[in-house]
Amino acid sequence: MKKSLIALVLTLPLSLGLAACGSDSEGGDGGDTTTLTVYAAASLTSTFEQIGKEFEAEHDGVKVEFDFGGSSDLVTQITEGAPADVFASADTANMDKLVDGDLADGDAQDFATNTLEIATPPDNPAGVASFQDLAKKGLQLVVCAPEVPCGAATRTMADNLGVTLTPVSEEQSVTDVLAKVTSGEADAGVVYVTDVKAAGDTVTGVTFPESGDVVNTYPIVPVADSKESDLASEFVDFVLGDTGQGILQDAGFGQP
Template identity: 45%
Template sequence: MSTVRTAHTRRLAVAAAAALALSLGVTACGSDGGTKASDSSSASASAAGTTAAGSAAPKASGTITVFAAASLKESFTDLGKKFEAANPGAKVTFNFGGSSALATSINSGAPADVFAAASPATMKTVTDAGGATGDPKVFVRNTLAIAVPKGNPKQFAALKDLAGSGVKVALCAKEVPCGAAAVTALKAAGVDLTPVTLEQDVKGALTKVELGEVDASLVYKTDVKADAAKIDGVDFPEAAKAVNDYPIAALAKAPNKDGAAAFVAYIQSPEAQQVLTAAGFQAP
């Protein structure tokens, strides 16, 4: 009887051990399967996240008409090409000119998507008329320099030299940002001069020097740099008192609102800022 009880006890122990082993095996399999399922789910979520994160913002398309200060011509022309390359369905067209004239055109109903002005005061004429969407953003700054023929034949070194006898000077009209800045700089230097011509944008004042019609003109440093093959520039300390901020805004009546918003955002991007600073503009 003792022998039978012992054998029975052993059989129970073996069965219990087998059951325990089976239970552990199932648990392990379940655990491993759960981890793999979780990993698979995470991988799918990660892939979805990567796709979402990697998805580019909606591309701009159609024609985007930009009214921009004349001093932005070279850099904006370059940036327009870069923008088009990044947005194959988009075409950027520019209207460069004196900021005040551009503002007047916008307020008169000229079809435009974006306005980039050479001064906050000029932009204000548009925003006050309800012509801009949101608050304009200052994206660069600019300062003046004295533009002279190559070699600086009259050896101008300061603003006071422009008031010398027989010196012919071209300035921008005071209504234009470069003209307003010139008035401020001349006042800071205590210099009173009578220009032989008042131009409606900075390129006009620069051209007078190129053609030899004047001895000097007050233009932006960026214009001197852009035209370095034909003219030289002379810096003067009073320029620091006449710094122009350049604001940009999408326009309220923009025919291409999405394109306008995309271009304004692009101009504030690191890539665009690099192009602008390379052209001589200062970061805001």
């Protein structure tokens, strides 16, 4: 009896260990998860996060991970070997860099448009009422750097209107510009209509009639040599489909 009891005690931990191993592989987090990595312009942050959740809901076992930033930075990272499956740019110029580098899997497709709007702190203490007011002496203005889509659009707008801007800083993404405004570090920033809408009461938006003259078009494409090429194509189709387009339009984006 004593020997039998000892044998039982010795084998019990092993049995429990094997049972635990079986439990991990069959339940809980045991199922395989496929990760799709999407590199997207910073101005797409809230909308693509929502699109990602909807996409996951329709694709069991799929996790969509995003890397948001300035389109110029993102395309540089992909060119240098970053493991992206999908690239969504805030302009065609940076998408062209990806295509010219033979890093696009198929043709890029336009999925949205956006226009500029001025963001100020709540109640607009500097009294900015037009794009021309951004040239006021002493105004603490923040814009995107010229290589970033929102910066290129801002420069084009300024050239079209004959306005000389002297920003106190040039940021690498539109979200960085917005952050400067919401933190009170700037009197005004040039962002997109969608950014002002998403910011809600944290900023005051100042529209100007000339904004429709400079429109940014957003293209998207699967990245070449993606390990999840089929899934990447499905995500692109999802963005172009009814669900994706509905989310984008609700956020203030225009149709391509």
